[in-house]
Amino acid sequence: MITTAAAGRAWHFSHALGRPTNEHNGKTGGYRYPVDLAVAPDDILYVLSRGLGTKTAFYDFGRIGKTTLDEEHLGDFARREFTWPAGIATSQDDRVFVTDEWEHHVAIFPTDVVYPFPEFNPDGERIGQWGEAGSEPGQLSRPSGIEFDADDNVYIVDSGNDRVQKFTKDGEYILGWGGSGSEPGQFDRPWGMTIDSEGFVYVADWGNNRVQKFTPGGEFALSFEGTKDDGGDLSHPANVAVDSDGDVYVTDWGNLRVQIYEPNGDVITALYGDAVKLSKAGEYIIRRDSSTIVAFRQVKDLTPMGRFERPTGIEIDHQDRVIVCDTRGRLQVYAKDKAFVAPELKAELL
């Protein structure tokens, strides 16, 4: 077991899910540049693949993968629905909402229809869409992070306008805050976001290298920026999550790590990615070719393979497991040990 321990807590690396592929079926599958994920109440994961972000013949690489946490790939949907899919969230009525940064809108999908690779519905799969391009209140420019609050209203990081906006799930504008700059409450191309159990809103302020915490109404509360004595400041944070204890997890995109903070902003530790064991999908692929197995066994150091390469989306499931989107085409999962006691080594072993 690979464990990262600090401040009476520990994060045990659990497993990886998926591999870089456009394929998705029961035995194998994965994601093509996963950018965000959502955990449904039934612990089903909806993983949003960015795809190539181009309108070429391969634009169906962007899609939503439906997966269990123990890596049963249940199928895909929303192929050929996106240009730059950025954020994903599930509503209480079991629908999936996805922001598209290029199209400047929010697309809505049912969760009960999946398609075997490489099929898709040529008539379109979305059951709703709202949002229009612009900078007026209620309009959107490069919408990215998205999250529902306890009332099933939705907050959206309106990245191109450097602000956060709150809507009903039908797209009616409620409120907004922000502006371009580096002062508290201002943003520089913010990306992902989350909402904690008390309704506080956390926004990854990508260009300002910080995460800002706000009250539900948009009052600035706190900034998370890392510390000099723990590997330097955040570098282009992509997303943020909060567990049931209030610990804050930031995908530190530029530093290729997940930075973990106390609720008051103090740094606890960081996760760097530990997937030195292949996911089930990876195992399935490697077993198809004996020469690949032989070569893989000869690799002297698997550490580079385990590291995050641009962590993006991050979520906490209902058992406080930390699930991280790794642009390598996989997810990495850590289990939190809330009362970790470091083993005492006898003096003669030290």
Add this chain to the structure above:
Amino acid sequence: MAGREEIALTAHLMRRAGFGAPRGEIEELAERSYEDVVELLLNPQDQPDADMDTLYRYHPMAEQTLTVLTGQVNWLYRMVTTGRPLQEKMALFWHHVFATGNSKVESVYQMLKQVQLFRECGMGNYRDLLVRLAQDPAMLYWLDQNENHKRSPNENWGRELLELFSMGTSNYTEKDVFECSRAFTGWTLGVKIYEPLCGPCPWPFEFHPEDHDVGVKSFLGHEGRFDGEDVIDVIVQQPACHRFIMRHLYNFFVADEPQVPAWPIEPPRDPDAIRELCGVFVESDYEMTPVLRFLFNASFFKEAQYQKVRNPAEVVAGTLRLTGDMNAPDPRWGDLVNQTGYMGQSLLDPPSVEGWHTGKEWINSGVLINRVNFMADQVRNADLPGVRDIVERVAASNGHGMTPEHLVDECLDLLGPLEVKEGTRAELVEQAGAAGPIELETEAGYNDFSNRVEEMMALIAGTREYQFG
């Protein structure tokens, strides 16, 4: 305001030492002394790098590359947006010389790491660059260094190091190739992790002492228990090496030479220039920056305007810089990046270790159409800021007294300045005036004028002269 001659010379420098620049930037640079502009280019660390983080945020495929096309997006985006054009041009130069292809390497991620090596070291010391190249995993795999063992030397790397990367044929013997290969035994790469399992992982360079031939080697008249670095030290002292690399430099930056295989039998276009470049190269202990400084300030360079057929990367990146298009992440990158391939230069995937044939071999009936169509589509797109700027400049240049002759001359000036044959100019003038007198006083008149300027630029893009840079 700088004169036409200064502007023409600055534009020439920016085309050769970079990928061209819009007219406003050229005019700004031309206000400085030419030598100052050369120094700006020679000190890339003082200029802003391309904003790759923004590219990677919106196009993660350009960083975690799994296909040649996504790798090409990475590089072409840099060429179009970098504030360090010479650094990028030198990376392209070394990619031409040390041609390595993804067709065999099968890791665009690793290919981009090699390009990064050229970016970081390409303006530095040639000897050090060769040592780094000899340890570059993509190169090791490309030329079978992982098959070069003490008991069964593989000569692929050793041969190409001498033939294509340093000295050229006729300057060494078969025995030298063998001895060179022996010196590099044990320089290999670790086991690669299969990319479809978990995405790209860096390949490690490894030295296996047990597989290295420590015996005495006899190489180019020197004898000793040479390893790879020793061999490179001997190579860089050879006059043939100096002539070979300087001729490459001349061919890439100054004027088209015959194709490399013809060099042993065809003398350089300008032997004096090669000789002078060699002198600076040796005197600086094989540092590239002093050589480039000498080259860009030399009269043979300044007088070589439009003596080179532009390579496809120059055509595409140069056109985009001129028009101001694609200077940010954009879904169109996926299609656009195919353009250099359509024109015969698939970046990161040259046809062989010999690289691309250059000069007039960039042009044939098929690729010429692709070149002209691409450039014409760009320069007649009035939505692009660079095109709008040119239209406004032409309009402002002669007020209401615009004649077809003036329109043509202004367009030629702003796209170059470019000189075309008198017959070509006459045809352009005829076309510019075919729709009647030009007037700019009314909105309809201005729109018609704007269309004529865009059409004129598209026609100029199709001229023989515009294929040169």
